[in-house]
Amino acid sequence: MSTRQGRGDRRFPRAVYGRGNEPDARFTLANERTFLAWLSTGLALLSVGVGLDSLAVNVQQHFRLAASVVLILAGAACPVQAWFGWVGAEVALREERSLPFPPMVALLPVLVAVSAVLVLLGLLFR
Template identity: 40%
Template sequence: MNNEPTDQPFQKRARFSSWLLKGGAEPDPRFTLANERTFLAWIRTSLALLAGGAAVEAFMSGLFAPELRKTLSIVLLTMALLISAGSLFRWLNVERAMRRKAPLPLPLITPLLALGGAGVAAGMITFAAIR
């Protein structure tokens, strides 16, 4: 029996990563890790929005009317879904751009977060002013 290490797992990973990343040169690991940290920050933001949406629906029944509570909850949960999915595509597009030494793509999920957060805040301000 041969006890020499094989490169089969590495070859499988190399095939998968070359398919996923579509070629290019390996970037500086610091940049790849920074891209990963940014991805994880978007995921944390998504999880916070998810928890906020669940909390609004579960614990705000005495404070908000059912229609407003449901609307706020759905907006927060939808933002969580879109930011979570968008962060994957953002990570992938940035990684591909770094490998090709191309300009980094614009962050399309940033306006979503800003506009969605502003919309929820405006709804809460309106509710507080009316109440």
């Protein structure tokens, strides 16, 4: 739909829904699914980070702790990406602009690789 909705200024957040035109519902729902995927990813990373440090994993303690911290921080960053990514994409859809690049897309693989290297080193130096 390409017309402004009359109820747009009553929805939260007003800074998003009060802008531009109402996009096609399929795009809004896809943006919502991406938001939920970031939350799921964050929860998974947090769980692995906590589990790695809590369980009796035979990995050298300092490397295990470092890998856990990296994973927990990555997990904590995902909901931030979810929110700001959702807002940025929704505003871009409403203003008919290109979708913004989510910074965590570049950072997340690096953080997972760093934690994998730390666990590998922890296994080698136990």
